[in-house]
Amino acid sequence: MTKSICRWGFLGAANIARKNWKAVRMSGNGVVAAVASRDVERAEAFIHDCSLECPPVITDEDGNAELTRPEAVGDYEALLQRDDIDAVYIAVPTSHRKKWVLAAAAAGKHVLAEKPFAVHADDAKEMVDACRDAGVNLMDGVMFDHSARLPELKHTLTDPNVFGDLKRIQTHFSFCGDDSFEEANIRAAADLEPHGALGDLGWYCIRFTLWAAGDRLPKMVSGQSIVRLDDGRVPGEFQGEMRFDDGLTAGFYCSFFSVNQQTATLSGNRGYVTLDDFVLPFNGSESSWQSHQHELFVDNCRWNFGKHSRQHGVTEHASGEADSQEVRMIRHFANQVLHHQTDSRASDIALKTQLVLDALRRSDADESRWVELETV
Known part of the structure; x- marks a missing residue:
């Protein structure tokens, strides 16, 4: 008989875990059975x-x-050995993540892991292989992957009359940390989060680019740390470029030192599409995007640039409701667990994102030269 409730264990009590706690509650098919922290009092407080x-x-x-x-x-190990846990959500720092993903796979637990996925692509591949060998699912916690907006947005991008052929993808994800950010936040510490802004924010920019490109990897990339933290070891502000084999190009910017911005622009030869909130939807009950086909009209002395924009949207609450993207993520993952199904795309796209991130770090270390992607 198929179980109806997926029993979750949380490894780590990070702030983002609080959002996923509510997502489990709202999913309708899951419950948090245990929370582990290296300090049991912290787990109790959480x-x-x-x-x-x-x-x-x-x-x-x-x-x-x-x-x-x-x-x-x-x-953490004690939680993994519990019989009342079906899946674990791993929210430990990136530098510790591989150890606990491998341990979870060995214990037969399905794994939802925070991003960035790993320190290196070799580690990510080892994690993917271990979970596949153990017959458990592995997914990274990119919530917008599960938004109802993306399938509908794809219809806009494939409409030859509205958009045409995809030529350029541009994304931007940033927030401005406070004065204590570099000293107090683990995202600025090389021994915990070595990829800094590239891993924390750029991961989403890379992922959105891969989605728009049909999950294809770029042929080569170039990256540059504009600001470095922790004695130059951690990107605090980063820009990257990607080239695909069909002429498609993409660029992104991510930063801990620029105002809150989560924008994406996709340009075709007939129109372009913009999103103002591609990672975390603005508060409300609709996730939206805009399509544009502006027209320049020239007749002798008359030069008119006509604005032609359309608003699109899907019914979807921004956060904390049954139809929100993070709840969809938890529900989808739990359904896979409960029905003994596997989702190879989830681990494949996480590994591809890691491969792009690794290549960008290599380029950054080599004076931003263009580098080809390596495979694992």
Whole structure:
């Protein structure tokens, strides 16, 4: 008999885990059974705080709801060995992630891991192979991958009358850290998050580019750290370029030192498309995008640039509701677990994103020269 509830274990009590706690609650097919931290008191505090806002509930097949309380665990390995855990969400720093993904696979647990995926592509490939050999799913936590917006946006991009052929992709993801960011935030620490802004923000820019390009890898890339942190070892501000084998090009900018911006522009030969919130949708009940076919009219002394824009959207709440992208992610993953299905695209696209990131780091270390992608 197929189980109806996926029992989650959380490894790590990072802030982003709080959002996924609520996503599990809203998914309708999952419950958080345990939370592990190296400090059991921190795990207790995490459970306490999250339960106040979003109490964990188990619903039986008859629709009866029962309030439950996850167990706080002071050891990651102890959580992995529990029999009441089907899947784990791993929110430990990137430098520690490989160890615990491999341990989860060995324990037969399905894995949803935070991004960036790994320190190096070789590590990412080892993680993917270990999970496949163990027969468990592996996915990175890119929430917009699961938005209802992307399939509909694809219709716009494939409309020959509205968009035409894709020629250029440009993305930008940034926020401005406070005065204590470099000293206090792990994203500026090489021993914990060695990829800095490139891993934390650029990961989304790379991923959106790969999605728009049909999951194809670029042929070559060039990257440059504009600002470096932690004695020059961590990108704090980064720009990158990608070239594909059919003439498509893409560029992105990510930064810990620029105002909040999450924009994407996709340019075709007949029109272009813009998104103002491609990572985290603006608050509301609709995820939107705009298509543009502006026209320049010249007649002797008359020069008129006509604006022709259309608004598009799908019904989808920005966060914390049953149709939100992070809830869709959790629900989709749990469905795979509960029905003993595998999603090879999830681990494949995470590995491809890591390959691009690695190539960009190599280019950055070599005076931004164009480098070809390596495979693993």
